[in-house]
Amino acid sequence: MSRSIALRDVSKRYGRGSLAVERVSLTVEPGEFLVLLGPSGCGKSTVLRMIAGLEEITEGALYLDGEYANHVPPSERDIAMVFQSFALYPNMTGRANIGFPLKLRDPRGDHEPQVEATARMLGIEDLLDRFPGQLSGGERQRVAMGRAISRQPSVFLMDEPLSSLDSKLRTHLRAEIARLTAELGVTTVYVTHDQSEAMSLGHRVAVMRGGVLQQVSSPRDTYALPANVFVAAFIGTPRISLLQAVVHAPLGAGMWIDLGRHRLALPQPLSPDHQLLRIQQGRPVIVGLRSEAVRIAPPSQARPGEVAMTGIVEHVEYQGHEALVHVDTGSRPAVVADLESARQPAARPGRSLRRQQSGLGRLKARAVERLSGSVAVLDAPPESPQGPDAGVASERLGAVRSDLVVRTGPHVRVRVGAQIPLLVDLAQLYVFDHAGQRVSPAGDGLAPLER
Numbered sequence: 420m421s422r423s424i425a426l427r428d429v430s431k432r433y434g435r436g437s438l439a440v441e442r443v444s445l446t447v448e449p450g451e452f453l454v455l456l457g458p459s460g461c462g463k464s465t466v467l468r469m470i471a472g473l474e475e476i477t478e479g480a481l482y483l484d485g486e487y488a489n490h491v492p493p494s495e496r497d498i499a500m501v502f503q504s505f506a507l508y509p510n511m512t513g514r515a516n517i518g519f520p521l522k523l524r525d526p527r528g529d530h531e532p533q534v535e536a537t538a539r540m541l542g543i544e545d546l547l548d549r550f551p552g553q554l555s556g557g558e559r560q561r562v563a564m565g566r567a568i569s570r571q572p573s574v575f576l577m578d579e580p581l582s583s584l585d586s587k588l589r590t591h592l593r594a595e596i597a598r599l600t601a602e603l604g605v606t607t608v609y610v611t612h613d614q615s616e617a618m619s620l621g622h623r624v625a626v627m628r629g630g631v632l633q634q635v636s637s638p639r640d641t642y643a644l645p646a647n648v649f650v651a652a653f654i655g656t657p658r659i660s661l662l663q664a665v666v667h668a669p670l671g672a673g674m675w676i677d678l679g680r681h682r683l684a685l686p687q688p689l690s691p692d693h694q695l696l697r698i699q700q701g702r703p704v705i706v707g708l709r710s711e712a713v714r715i716a717p718p719s720q721a722r723p724g725e726v727a728m729t730g731i732v733e734h735v736e737y738q739g740h741e742a743l744v745h746v747d748t749g750s751r752p753a754v755v756a757d758l759e760s761a762r763q764p765a766a767r768p769g770r771s772l773r774r775q776q777s778g779l780g781r782l783k784a785r786a787v788e789r790l791s792g793s794v795a796v797l798d799a800p801p802e803s804p805q806g807p808d809a810g811v812a813s814e815r816l817g818a819v820r821s822d823l824v825v826r827t828g829p830h831v832r833v834r835v836g837a838q839i840p841l842l843v844d845l846a847q848l849y850v851f852d853h854a855g856q857r858v859s860p861a862g863d864g865l866a867p868l869e870r
């Protein structure tokens with residue numbers, strides 16, 4: 420049996436601190452695999468712990484199978500949790516560890532068949548008589564999973580269960596988790612800060628930032644139709660290039676997007692998505708270009724809908740099957756707060772960026788944050804920063820000068836420092852308003868995908 424989980428305007432405040440989770444509303448259908456994704460500190464684990472009953476809900480309501488459950492004790496929720504640290508009893512064999520929850524429930528029963536069946540499902544029959552100290556990390560995590568599923572809970576909550584494993588094992592166990600949960604049909608909520616894990620596992624992905632839910636959608640829609648710049652930048656490798664721009668749409672003179680050094684003239688007649696940009700006329704916007712939206716080719720090879728620009732090659736990343744060319748097109752990158760903490764788990768969200776900004780920049784950021792509600796878009800630090808924050812900012816600028824990443828085949832040869840011709844596919848252009856919300860594409864153009 421699997422069950423539905425519903426959160427209605429759920430908030431959590433620890434002590435007198437600020438809200439760790441703010442008015443989250445979310446429904447997980449029976450048998451669904453939902454991934455909570457976001458940078459470190461965004462409140463994912465807190466949401467999970469509130470569902471488990473390990474953390475009190477400050478405001479709002481939790482429903483399990485439609486029943487109000489805020490005050491149901493954890494032991495009566497029929498929920499199993501798997502954590503990042505494999506909490507196995509060190510003095511018990513794998514067999515005893517897996518059988519432990521069964522024994523708790525029914526001390527006199529014969530649980531051997533259930534333990535064996537669980538072990539078979541996980542392919543760990545040969546590990547049953549070993550102690551945790553005699554197991555590798557991946558094997559320990561499998562046994563921990565066995566312990567969670569042996570008593571056949573109706574809900575699985577997994578908190579970064581694979582994050583301490585090496586990447587090969589992670590990919591392998593990821594596939595096993597997908598197979599296992601599908602087989603068991605158990606409602607699963609899975610927490611991770613790894614977007615590729617989220618995209619490959621989830622039926623739906625719920626992206627969080629600073630305690631606030633940003634978007635809940637299928638992995639495909641999360642990538643193709645991000646609700647705002649934060650989601651756009653958090654999902655996808657390499658990260659989407661975000662550039663500050665201005666839309667120009669003078670009467671009777673077409674429409675173009677001014678990127679500073681380059682102009683992207685939008686093809687006439689305007690597509691329905693590009694028509695949406697008219698309202699942004701004269702306003703600062705953010706243009707998003709994923710690495711597959713741009714190719715290295717001269718203007719003479721432009722296909723309909725492609726416009727030419729140029730850039731200086733800053734850096735080339737060879738990945739074996741492809742290469743990522745980092746280019747400086749002379750545009751101004753837009754910086755999105757809170758993203759970096761995904762890569763520096765110890766940092767408080769947004770802190771590193773805020774530290775990089777001084778005086779006017781900080782005031783501007785705050786103003787934008789107020790305007791934007793949940794999404795703040797900040798200017799990149801100035802070219803020659805002054806004052807106490809200068810070191811941090813210039814270090815960062817030194818590290819990343821490119822404003823665009825282009826995906827190419829592995830055999831394309833480009834020289835660092837060379838100027839290269841680029842073609843931008845305007846059908847793959849994202850435009851976000853000054854507050855970071857997506858304006859174009861509108862979002863109803865995705866062809867259905869058979870699953």
Ligand SMILES: Nc1ncnc2c1ncn2[C@@H]1O[C@H](COP(=O)(O)OP(=O)(O)OP(=O)(O)O)[C@@H](O)[C@H]1O
Binds near residue numbers: 764
């Ligand atoms: N017991 C606690 N007391 C006070 N503050 C807490 C407590 N637990 C979490 N927090 C704070 O609540 C916020 C959300 O934390 P939470 O652990 O839910 O985030 P997370 O997204 O799961 O992060 P991570 O991926 O690093 O585990 C953070 O700012 C954190 O410092």
